Amino acid sequence: MTSLREISVGGPLLFPSNAALRRMGYGKEEATAHGFRAIASTLLNECGKWHPDAIERQLAHIENNDVRRA
Known part of the structure; x- marks a missing residue:
């Protein structure tokens, strides 16, 4: 392993x-790394245990493009 x-x-x-x-x-x-980030964001938000803003801060993804950020 x-x-x-x-x-x-x-x-x-x-x-x-x-x-x-x-x-x-x-x-x-x-x-892709971004794919793993998207999966983590979705699963963490769906479980409802954490505030969405805290999840996004922990994933540290800052995108300047409005379409990509969405």
């Missing part, structure tokens, strides 16, 4: 870019 430290290459972020996903064997059409 691969540890998170091995995947993150010792950095503070698990997925600082899509490179970690590629090293795990996922192709560009299969998985």
Whole structure:
């Protein structure tokens, strides 16, 4: 089993870019870091345990483009 430290290459972020996903064997059409972020946001918001603003702050996704941000 691969540890998170091995995947993150010792950095503070698990997925600082899509490179970690590629090293795990996922192709560009299969998985993206943004896709994981979107899944996390959806699941955390649906469970109702946390305030939506807190979820977005923790995911630290700041998008300047209004369409992409939505």
